[in-house]
Amino acid sequence: MTTTGDPAAKPARPGKQRAPQRPGDLIFSISAKAAGVLILVILAAVALFLIVQAWPAIQLDSAELAEEVHWIGEAQSLLDYVGPLVFGTILAALIALIIATPIAIGVALFISHYAPRRLATSFAYVIDLLAAIPSVVYGLWGGLWLMPKLYPVFDWLATNLGFIPIFEGPAADPPRTILTAGIVLAVMILPIITAVSREVFLQTPTLHEEAALALGATRWEMIRMTVLPFARSGVISAAMLGLGRALGETMAVAMVLSPGLLYSFLILRPGQQQNIAANIALKFPESSGVGINVLIFTGLVLFVITLVVNMLARWIVSRRAEFSGAN
């Protein structure tokens, strides 16, 4: 490096008093800034593309829309069309999150605090492998293997818990329902939630764990007093990462769910809901003109939902930052 030599050899620059810049620092700071800016540019470009492409559909009124796009009914506005899709997207993702998060936390705790070290390493590796499976494969697995096995369970739910509105029967056979889609999605998002949670659990300071143990906490009490509170924000971030994946998942949902466009909480019946991404994938081949603009508009809505979910997650995490242990 040229500027790291004897400072006395360099005459002081008149005017501005600045510490000498080392080229390594300069290169790093420029490339880091560039990477940061690039992300913003890409995000803005995607948003712009979605808005521009969705615009032709946005400006049409419902009569024109029905005329241009054959799968949009009479007297249906764009929002009437996208509403049930938003509902279906969120419902499927929520089912997946409700199923996957507790399991992921359990698995992560097992790996980080219960399993013998050698078993834990290989176990963690197997969980990570789950994340490498393409979603088409999950779709095939869900449709061909899981579905026949789920029917008896769903049937039991409909028969015995049918008085709870969401479990109202009769259960469909094959169960191409949103609950099936939610379960497949849960398996898909399990590895990411597990992996992130495990990392966070492992970062709990030994100091705090020992403080709890020395007070006479059992292992579970120690986990409840130190590990879980310490990891709280990390686990929420992990769940949100999983939620993001579940919201945008296309193939697995398209392959197991029989679509419908209703605001329906009936999770054991087919033909009730659909998610945005699967809808785009299924409708795209048969669409042209304004139809494509409508689909892109639904993509824009999905984009906004994901942004809102992430902002919500950040807000939840920051609310108790003072108690997070980061200070």
Place this chain on the structure above:
Amino acid sequence: MAKRLDIKDLNIYYSDFLAVEGVSMAVEPRAVTAFIGPSGCGKSTVIRSLNRMHEVIPGARIEGSIALDGENLYAREVDPVRVRRQIGMVFQRPNPFPTMSIHANVIAGMKLNNKRMSKKQADEIVERSLRGANLWNEVKDRLNRPGSSLSGGQQQRLCIARAIAVQPDVLLMDEPCSALDPISTLAIEDLIGELKQDYTIVIVTHNMQQAARVSDRTAFFNLAGVGQPGRLIEMDATEKIFSNPTEKATEDYISGRFG
């Protein structure tokens, strides 16, 4: 409260490595016993074996016996969790639970012991413990602030308050002042002087002046060389150890000739 500890033929291992060998000593109730010695001599290892915290480390185990008022803490049927509820511990670095308020930190141990506690009871315990740790006047107006908002010395006194809230039989302190400034150290040392009225106290310290100031009895540990197990060289009344020790090694150490 305040029970005696009898250690007999204690060998302590980390997996196959013998870290401490052949320690036998008696720790008197209502007195301060200081462990001194050079780094690596096993004094922290011994103190951690007194409340069965040693075995928290994978592969760690002991041989021999440690008895609390005659009851062997390492007997087969003894639950280590129960031992730790009777023998409290303060660590080298202050470690209040960062996710809990000052109030919640103090009663954390009580909550483990007995889940149901009225708000009034809890407040009484918090006040009593914080007063016992000479911290009450400094924090009484901000009990709902996180424990990590306090200064290092205050955090350490909070940890002491947390340890004495459950009224343990013995209080172990593993270099409690090594991360603190002299003023906070003085505050903790004064506190130790008060606490010994009620508790059996064992303190590990690197600071010989501190051992001389606070303790009634002093145990000197040493090791023959790197990789050798630590041993108890000599234990006696503190004045005797610091004025006229029996062993040459002790004299060399306290006079600063090594270590």
